[in-house]
Amino acid sequence: MPQFLPIAYFQQKFCPFEEATISIATHGLHYGTGAFGGLRGLPDPANPQQALLFRLERHCRRLSQSAQFLQYDLDASHIKSVIIEFVKKNHPTEPFYIRPLVYTSDLGIAPRVHDVEHDFAVYGLPLGDYLSPEGITCRISSWQRPSDLNLPLRGKITGCYINSSLAKTEAKKSGFDEAIMLNSQGKVSEASGMNIFLVREGQLITPGVDQDILEGITRNSVIQVAQDLGMPVLERSVDRTELLIADEVFLCGTAARITPVKRIENYTLPTDRPITTKLQDLLKAIVENREPKYRDWVDVIPLGN
CATH class of the missing domain: 3.30.470.10 (Aminotransferase class 4, branched-chain amino acid transferase, N-terminal domain)
Structure with missing residues (x-):
């Protein structure tokens, strides 16, 4: 416990x-x-x-x-x-x-x-590391991400997470760390409780808000930081085959922070992850209040004695 x-x-x-x-x-x-x-x-x-x-x-x-x-x-x-x-x-x-x-x-x-x-x-x-910062394995879940027509996906509604729970358990019991869910159109949506990004030819790509994702706060932070660094960021639909040939894939969320993916199904991804590493390091510095540009993202709470 x-x-x-x-x-x-x-x-x-x-x-x-x-x-x-x-x-x-x-x-x-x-x-x-x-x-x-x-x-x-x-x-x-x-x-x-x-x-x-x-x-x-x-x-x-x-x-x-x-x-x-x-x-x-x-x-x-x-x-x-x-x-x-x-x-x-x-x-x-x-x-x-x-x-x-x-x-x-x-x-x-x-x-x-x-x-x-x-x-x-x-x-x-x-809470320390929710997932291994060294990289995790993922499977494509047989459980589908619900549609916004079915559930209010713009909110973190407790009842919506039955799909996430089933997908996570399916992944763990089949030997993987995490699940990636597709939406009703067969496009990549998100993981069990994290958003997903991939890198192809220097571009940072993530499913758009029209892909039945949660509008994650860490996702928003990653996009803004990447743009500030001059990285091209695309929010669009993503086919699952794109994940298998990506240069880098990572998940992000409040608990997961930025977690690299090292294997999807039986496809091993490159171990060199320069963009993921750069974003990890910068986000860590921001959270620790070491980046003046992003001080308004951090609330300082005095604790007293």
């Missing part, structure tokens, strides 16, 4: 993590009527009495927008203030991950998002 940060936010107050529990009759547990976020933080390498949070504003805004699909009016500024206080109360001493969650908290049995109670909760845990 993972070790969690000692303090959680639950039912509009801070409490010990062990006390933040719900009933087995909770509406959101049965119907997937919740939404979540995820953001990384770390103690400031330059000052251990401060914590650094990466793109906090953007994460809060996305969770607020996700809550709208549940007809829950949750202001991004409130989410931000709770998360900042959460970090101060926990005073983390190692890199950590924060999971804010909204969900329908009623104990009713009718599937709906109207006339139902909601709650907003926050918890966290220490």
